[in-house]
Amino acid sequence: MKSKFSKALVAGLCICVTMGLASCGQSAKTEKKYEKIVATSVATTEILDKLEVDNVVGIPESKIYKISDRYKxxxxIGKPMSPDVEVISSLKPDLVLGPKSLEASLKEKYDSAGLKSEFLDLSSVEGLYDSVTKVGKLLGKEKQAEKLVKEYKDKIAKINERAKGKKKPRVLLLMGVPGSYLAATESSYVGNLVKLAGGENVYGDGNGTDFLKANTEDMLQKKPDVILRASHGLPKQVMEMFKKEFATNDIWKHFDAVKNGRVYDLNNDEFGMSASFKYEDALKTLEKFLFPK
Structure with a gap:
């Protein structure tokens, strides 16, 4: 009787162990839930590429910025500002990644289509690396993320060391669109770059507002040492607009920055609207403008 009981107990344990192992296998399989990923902006594809993520099935259209051959x-899936939800759904992704700046306009659409989405803060270089850490944890790429974050901290430390003891130049940052322009604050991505490079934005952080509509008289009163001109789309057209504006609007000749030849145009490749890994090149460019030798 005891022998039969022992055999039954052993058999029962074997079944439990077998079921447990099968359950573990299912658990492991469940944890690997992001097998098909869609990136809706160039910056999110850059993060995935840097983290060595291969399973990306959807990427945005881009005529200006090159996307890694990893995702050829x-x-x-459409333009970054208006991705095609129907096309995204057809890919049956486990995860859709996009910039937080578009969460308000896109999350409800994704939810309605039954798509899981995560939005990344790409409004600053700091936000970019917070996003690297976030995506690294989501996709099991923690080691790659940690390496990238360490490299970033080392780079910023070197920039801070070079700017140490130098007077911060006052900077007027203009963001142009065809036919118009605004003053960009520290809350914008390009404004964040200027701050990291050692400049002082004449409009500060704009109380959290990225761009302000300010008249030229007010700009003159801010007494900027440097004027930087950037573009949001159609860079050639915008820069031509700036040249015409500065040549025909008499007020600009009263700015010290204009008198001293310290008006610089920022190229659209390095100075986009959201954070990217080209920030290092952008900071080198800004250092030359802000602290000329």
């Missing part, structure tokens, strides 16, 4: 076989 991924399907185009």
């Amino acid at each position: 076989n991924a399907k185009k």
Whole structure:
């Protein structure tokens, strides 16, 4: 009787162990839930590329910025500002990644389509690396993320060391669109770059507002040492607009920055609207403008 009981107990334990192992296998399989990923902006594809993530099935269309060849076989899902939700759904992704700046306009659409989405803060270089850490944890790429964050901290430390003891130049940052322009604050991405490079934005952080509509008389009163001109789309057209504006509007000749030849145009490749890994090149460019030798 005891022998039969022992055999039954052993058999029962074997079944439990077998079921447990099967359950573990299912658990492991469940944890690997992001097998098909869609990136809706160039910056999010850059993060995934840096983290060595291969399973990206959808990427945005981009005529200005080049997307890594790692994703050459991924399907185009529309423009970053207006991705095609129907096309995204057809790819049956486990995760859709996009910039937080578009969360308000896109999250409800994704939810309605049954798509899981995560939005990344790409409004600053700091936000970019917070996003690297976030995505690293989501996709099991913690080691790659930690390496990238360490490299970033080392780079910023070197920039701070070079700017140490130098007087911060006052900077007027203009963001142009065809036919108009605004003053960009420290809350914008390009403004964040200026701050990291050692400049002082004449409009500060704008109380959290990225761009302000300010008249030229007010700009003159701010007494900027440097004027930087950037563009939001159609860079050639915008820079031509700036040249015409500065040549025909008499008030600009009263700015010290204009008198001293310290008006600089920022190229659209390094100075986009959201944070990217080209920030290092952008900071080197800004250092030359802000602290000329």
